[in-house]
Amino acid sequence: MQVIRTVAELRAWSRQAHREGKLLGLVPTMGALHAGHASLIRAAAAACHQVAVSIFVNPTQFGPHEDFSRYPRTFDADCAIAEREGAHVVFVPSVEELYPHGPISTFVEVPGLSDRLDGHSRPGHFRGVATVVSKLFIAAEPDQALFGQKDAAQVAVLRRMTADLRLATEIVVCPIVREPDGLALSSRNIYLSPTERAQALTLSRAVRRVESLFASGERRSDHLLATAREVFSSEPAVQIDYIALVDWATLEPIDEAKQGSLFAVAAYVGSTRLIDNVIFP
Numbered sequence: 001m002q003v004i005r006t007v008a009e010l011r012a013w014s015r016q017a018h019r020e021g022k023l024l025g026l027v028p029t030m031g032a033l034h035a036g037h038a039s040l041i042r043a044a045a046a047a048c049h050q051v052a053v054s055i056f057v058n059p060t061q062f063g064p065h066e067d068f069s070r071y072p073r074t075f076d077a078d079c080a081i082a083e084r085e086g087a088h089v090v091f092v093p094s095v096e097e098l099y100p101h102g103p104i105s106t107f108v109e110v111p112g113l114s115d116r117l118d119g120h121s122r123p124g125h126f127r128g129v130a131t132v133v134s135k136l137f138i139a140a141e142p143d144q145a146l147f148g149q150k151d152a153a154q155v156a157v158l159r160r161m162t163a164d165l166r167l168a169t170e171i172v173v174c175p176i177v178r179e180p181d182g183l184a185l186s187s188r189n190i191y192l193s194p195t196e197r198a199q200a201l202t203l204s205r206a207v208r209r210v211e212s213l214f215a216s217g218e219r220r221s222d223h224l225l226a227t228a229r230e231v232f233s234s235e236p237a238v239q240i241d242y243i244a245l246v247d248w249a250t251l252e253p254i255d256e257a258k259q260g261s262l263f264a265v266a267a268y269v270g271s272t273r274l275i276d277n278v279i280f281p
């Protein structure tokens with residue numbers, strides 16, 4: 001597995017692979033890889049001839065009081081996982097490489113969508129995500145880019161961005177990977193104390209309750225949302241950020257759930273912000 005640190009080298013690698021008629025898969029990450037990322041890399045390796053994993057803790061998607069400086073950085077372990085799962089390249093640019101004129105520079109923004117759900121709670125977050133992912137797409141020109149459904153709002157923003165910019169990259173979404181007790185895997189789970197780890201299960205419990213209510217025929221948004229709030233009320237230490245039932249493409253609230261609608265929650269467990277969701281089957 002090759003480690004690439006510059007955009008020029010990544011572009012050269014991608015162009016060579018495309019000249020050879022190979023399909024390229026890209027798995028954009030911020031590192032601290034876990035089994036969720038591993039599943040994305042595996043899916044990319046199954047669908048594409050060449051797979052790159054980018055590892056970049058992107059400063060422009062963190063707010064001033066967020067965890068940019070303490071975000072886990074585990075490069076050697078990440079490379080071992082990427083290689084084991086079939087990646088051919090790990091792209092690890094410096095901040096200067098991706099933001100040559102500093103982090104206040106040219107941005108890509110998806111108006112409307114960027115201000116909903118996580119974008120509402122974390123102003124500027126999705127502008128940072130859309131900007132860095134565009135840079136990666138422009139450099140690597142991947143045929144497919146794989147993202148986890150856990151970041152469902154991010155997926156909506158990136159789908160709109162690629163459609164608006166007429167990029168050729170297909171966004172592929174892979175299922176949420178969970179711990180055996182239901183907790184959705186996240187690089188931020190390592191922040192949780194044992195007590196918080198137990199409290200964090202409130203999110204997946206709410207998601208499961210709403211999912212089974214939908215399966216039993218309930219479609220009314222107010223009922224589904226009230227059920228989720230009830231689950232959270234049993235764990236007052238967990239602070240709800242949002243509980244929402246939305247159209248997955250627009251992230252606009254809906255009155256009636258249907259197949260493909262997104263039910264999503266975000267909550268603070270201690271100082272750690274976690275998210276979880278279900279797309280109704």
Ligand code: PAF
Pocket residue numbers: 028029030056058061129132133151154
């Ligand atoms: O989902 C993430 O890890 C990040 O938001 C991404 C897509 C790698 C952009 O920095």
